[in-house]
Amino acid sequence: MDADLARAQPGVATKRQSKMERREALWGWFFIAPWLIGFVVFTLWPVLASLALSFTDYELITAPKWIGPKNFVDLFTRDRRFLLSLYNTVYYVAFSVPLSILTAFILSLLLNVRLRGMNVYRTVFYLPAITSGVAVSLLWIWLFNPQFGLINYLLRSVGLPAPGWLNDAAWAKPAFILMSLWSVGGTTVIFLAGLQGVPRSLYEACEIDGANTWQRFWNITVPMLTPVIFFNLILGIIASFQVFTQAYVMTQGGPQDATLFYVLYLFRQGFAQLRMGYAAAMAWILFVIILVLTLIQFRLANRWVYYEGDLLKR
Amino acid sequence: MAATTTSRSRSSTALTPRVYRARRMLGKVLWYVVLTALGILFALPFFWMLSSSLKVEADIWIYPPKWFPDPVLWENYPKALELMNFPRLLFNTLFLVIVGTFGIVLSSSWVVYGFSRFRFKGRDALFVVLISTLMLPSQVTLVPLYIMYKELGWLNTYLPLLVPAYFGSAFYIFLLRQFFLTIPTELDDAAKIDGCGYIGIWWRILLPLCKPALVTVIVFSVIFGWNDFLWPLIVLNDAQLFNLSLGLATFRGLYNTQWGYLMAASVVVLLPCLVLYFVAQRFIVEGIALTGLKG
Numbered sequence: 050m051d052a053d054l055a056r057a058q059p060g061v062a063t064k065r066q067s068k069m070e071r072r073e074a075l076w077g078w079f080f081i082a083p084w085l086i087g088f089v090v091f092t093l094w095p096v097l098a099s100l101a102l103s104f105t106d107y108e109l110i111t112a113p114k115w116i117g118p119k120n121f122v123d124l125f126t127r128d129r130r131f132l133l134s135l136y137n138t139v140y141y142v143a144f145s146v147p148l149s150i151l152t153a154f155i156l157s158l159l160l161n162v163r164l165r166g167m168n169v170y171r172t173v174f175y176l177p178a179i180t181s182g183v184a185v186s187l188l189w190i191w192l193f194n195p196q197f198g199l200i201n202y203l204l205r206s207v208g209l210p211a212p213g214w215l216n217d218a219a220w221a222k223p224a225f226i227l228m229s230l231w232s233v234g235g236t237t238v239i240f241l242a243g244l245q246g247v248p249r250s251l252y253e254a255c256e257i258d259g260a261n262t263w264q265r266f267w268n269i270t271v272p273m274l275t276p277v278i279f280f281n282l283i284l285g286i287i288a289s290f291q292v293f294t295q296a297y298v299m300t301q302g303g304p305q306d307a308t309l310f311y312v313l314y315l316f317r318q319g320f321a322q323l324r325m326g327y328a329a330a331m332a333w334i335l336f337v338i339i340l341v342l343t344l345i346q347f348r349l350a351n352r353w354v355y356y357e358g359d360l361l362k363r
Numbered sequence: 364m365a366a367t368t369t370s371r372s373r374s375s376t377a378l379t380p381r382v383y384r385a386r387r388m389l390g391k392v393l394w395y396v397v398l399t400a401l402g403i404l405f406a407l408p409f410f411w412m413l414s415s416s417l418k419v420e421a422d423i424w425i426y427p428p429k430w431f432p433d434p435v436l437w438e439n440y441p442k443a444l445e446l447m448n449f450p451r452l453l454f455n456t457l458f459l460v461i462v463g464t465f466g467i468v469l470s471s472s473w474v475v476y477g478f479s480r481f482r483f484k485g486r487d488a489l490f491v492v493l494i495s496t497l498m499l500p501s502q503v504t505l506v507p508l509y510i511m512y513k514e515l516g517w518l519n520t521y522l523p524l525l526v527p528a529y530f531g532s533a534f535y536i537f538l539l540r541q542f543f544l545t546i547p548t549e550l551d552d553a554a555k556i557d558g559c560g561y562i563g564i565w566w567r568i569l570l571p572l573c574k575p576a577l578v579t580v581i582v583f584s585v586i587f588g589w590n591d592f593l594w595p596l597i598v599l600n601d602a603q604l605f606n607l608s609l610g611l612a613t614f615r616g617l618y619n620t621q622w623g624y625l626m627a628a629s630v631v632v633l634l635p636c637l638v639l640y641f642v643a644q645r646f647i648v649e650g651i652a653l654t655g656l657k658g
Binding site for chain 1: 406480483486589615647
């Protein structure tokens with residue numbers, strides 16, 4: 050308040066103003082200090098340290114030994130399993146993310162009507178999203194059981210072939226993708242909020258111009274939601290690259306390394322084999338991959354993301 | 364203008380009210396049918412988990428599967444809970460979740476006050492840094508932090524899981540800021556004139572006003588804490604210190620094929636989260652909308 054007053058009358062109280070401002074700034078720093086300290090200790094320093102470690106051979110017992118870019122060279126030229134884990138993860142991301150977004154979008158469209166009981170449906174679709182983790186992974190092992198599992202029972206009962214899912218190298222990754230579609234509730238809610246933010250007047254104007262439902266969908270709903278799609282795409286890719294718990298609990302990377310995902314392999318290198326330098330190199334490669342993908346998406350965004358609607362405006 | 368009115372009147376005269384109503388009715392019914400079918404599909408895994416947890420061993424290994432357990436066997440629950448050392452794991456998890464969430468609420472709201480109510484050089488740049496840490500894959504910090512905790516002698520203790528919570532979490536700071544910005548500053552100013560200091564304003568004005576957002580933070584933090592797996596897995600060795608997630612994973616390794624036990628244990632681990640969701644549904648949905656859209 051005082052600072053505002055002072056600012057409104059420049060020249061009158063420049064000295065007092067700067068003192069006030071300094072006081073305000075000090076308090077500001079005082080309040081953000083915990084985060085700033087935490088950021089340096091738990092994020093900034095470790096990120097840099099892991100970059101340094103990635104150029105070393107370090108197995109915890111002896112001191113880190115500088116070996117230059119050997120870890121990176123080994124990863125890309127000698128470690129077949131590393132490349133496989135990268136392939137598995139890219140496969141998973143490439144299917145899981147677009148399919149999840151599509152599923153969530155469709156669900157949100159279905160939920161975005163004024164009918165009685167929508168809350169119940171919303172709950173049902175959202176529930177799986179909050180129950181990630183070990184318990185859900187166990188549940189899905191049982192659902193995917195090739196002989197006694199519910200999924201294959203349903204497939205057989207409609208005359209479809211019943212794959213071996215987690216026991217079959219060709220079907221294990223699709224199984225994980227299918228499972229990821231079950232927990233699209235969070236994305237659905239984001240879409241739903243986006244849909245409710247589209248101004249009514251746009252639809253009305255479109256209706257007056259004689260557009261049918263389909264045209265309204267393609268010319269208003271989809272463009273107005275492109276920022277939400279973009280947002281979900283970015284976050285979805287970042288999160289899916291880090292798939293871990295399910296693979297650790299459900300398959301331990303098998304069968305035949307078909308679900309050896311990136312972070313699972315990193316975890317094994319670092320915390321089972323204690324190759325800290327190697328794991329740090331892997332972590333940095335993952336970081337760079339995610340960073341580059343994110344930047345590319347931001348670059349491409351202006352070609353398809355519609356920013357006029359003030360959905361994403363801050 | 365004339366054209367629009369004619370096209371409008373044409374479309375409304377084309378359908379008699381009865382046809383129009385019938386069409387709408389049909390649309391509604393179809394809508395419900397599709398939603399219900401999908402809803403059943405989404406709820407089926409939960410149903411299957413519950414059903415399996417109540418089955419006798421012989422009914423689990425049977426094809427075609429039985430939809431409903433017959434006879435209903437409750438014994439899977441006490442047996443599974445005893446075998447997985449449930450009371451201890453529950454206590455550990457509750458301890459971790461409560462102490463961690465307390466830290467997150469306290470520190471994040473403290474930090475967000477600094478970011479949203481004070482002007483100082485570099486503030487906005489720092490906030491951009493904060494946002495960008497949300498996109499940082501946590502694996503990048505994994506190895507050095509592990510080494511740091513090892514050097515500090517923190518391995519096999521709860522300190523690595525709890526101490527970071529007291530330094531503000533970027534996600535919750537972001538969430539709270541979206542909410543803080545909607546609170547008018549006049550209230551702060553009034554309090555300041557009444558002689559309230561900044562810490563007092565944070566504690567007496569902003570925290571009470573932010574209750575809905577804080578509840579959202581608490582709910583998210585509890586759910587994430589409840590399901591936390593990677594860090595506990597890396598840091599904890601002693602089975603007496605495990606949280607429920609770790610305990611359940613270990614239990615799976617021991618009772619690989621006892622699906623009655625495994626599903627009973629899973630139900631018990633999931634249940635608190637589900638209950639919390641039903642109690643706090645509004646806050647979760649609002650929180651997602653708040654963070655999801657205004658980024």
